[in-house]
Amino acid sequence: MTSPKCLTARSVEEALSLHSQYGGKAHFVSGGTDIIMQLKRGEVLPECLIRLGEIRELDFIEKDETGGLKIGALTPLIKIANSSLIQSKFSVLAQAAGMLGTPAIRNQATLGGNLCNAAPSADMAPSLLVLGAKAKVVGREGAKIVPLEDFFVGPGQTILGQDHLLAEVQIPNVSAHSGGAYLKEKRRQGADLAVVGVAVWIVLEGEVLKEVRIALGAVAPTPLRAKKAEEILRGKRMDQRLFEKSGQGASAEASPIDDIRGSADYRRELVAVLTKRAVTQAIQQAEGR
């Protein structure tokens, strides 16, 4: 491994100020499970690593005044998977966190790290997208709140410019009679990256699908909302044929590639099947509450 300098930030301000001293040549590191590999493989060659692990103020899960949720960027995924608040109200998020990597990786890896690494297959992204999450981005000029949909730019790329840091993720309160599901197809039962990930969030009003959100992972340069597929279901009564059609719609919105985990054709098929299945599961959960 090359040996960049390694500095420790003890506050958000210090992190930003250190980062600006190195221009584009510094890298933030939190849990390290992605960047240490990238360093070992020579995929990134920063002059300086800025450790964020000591910034305790960014490790939190809390309710906001409207019943929504705020999660600090440095919160390890294990806490999200095990949080009773998240399991009960935002279960699709706990589900995704519990499926990411291995138990040891979930102990180390952080929410912010998973999002800022911006892998198209990032497990936390689809669930957050369907929950309508926003990213709080902090820069030296202050903080701004950005819809998470606009956060991802391409594989490994986010809107974070130089001297910007993802500080927290905000999730609005969920409606009554709502439910979700995250389905992740892997090559084996144990730990693996997603071949395809699909998250769905549904709000029911009697038999009607009042609101429908569908998000896909690992089938485009960034995680994305399948908005045409949502439109097929929104405002409609529950109907198996429509679920099928929505799956086809989501598949048409995907632009997957062939890689070691699966072919583009297989991924398109999977999107159709998993979308339909996730819609069904989300409805079941919504009916139960």
Added chain:
Amino acid sequence: MSKLTLRINEADYEVDAATTATLAEVLREELGLTGTKMMCNEGECGACTVLIDGRPMLSCMTLAIDAQNKHILTIEGLADTGTGRLHPIQNAFVEKSGMQCGVCTPGMILTAKALLDENPAPTEEDVRHALSGNLCRCGNYRRITECVLDAADKMRREEKDDK
């Protein structure tokens, strides 16, 4: 280079290490604690697992500098240092042939310890799930699972006898 202080198996170690050295590298190469195994060295196999503040973590993907001010437990620290008595999980691996080539064993045992600390009465499914990040190239999973369940059983009985 930077000077690090690491608390490993309840003892403090001072070490000079490259700023980006991983904990696995420092344990094995600087401190000679070669009980921690490095197999894939890219976070896929779990062989390098150590417990940091009681939780399994991959020492090949942890910067040594990030492990400061924390309690690190490696396989060398698991047996009772006073009496030399093995931990019940270690005993089970010896008695029931939980290891073949032995490279995955330290990671398996430490991951299992963290599980039993949290859940003293796991089901087979719990054990399989907890060990899902630890690969055994010999394919000894069935016996490894049995060893952990067996150790859990013994530990619960010992606990009962103590009361």
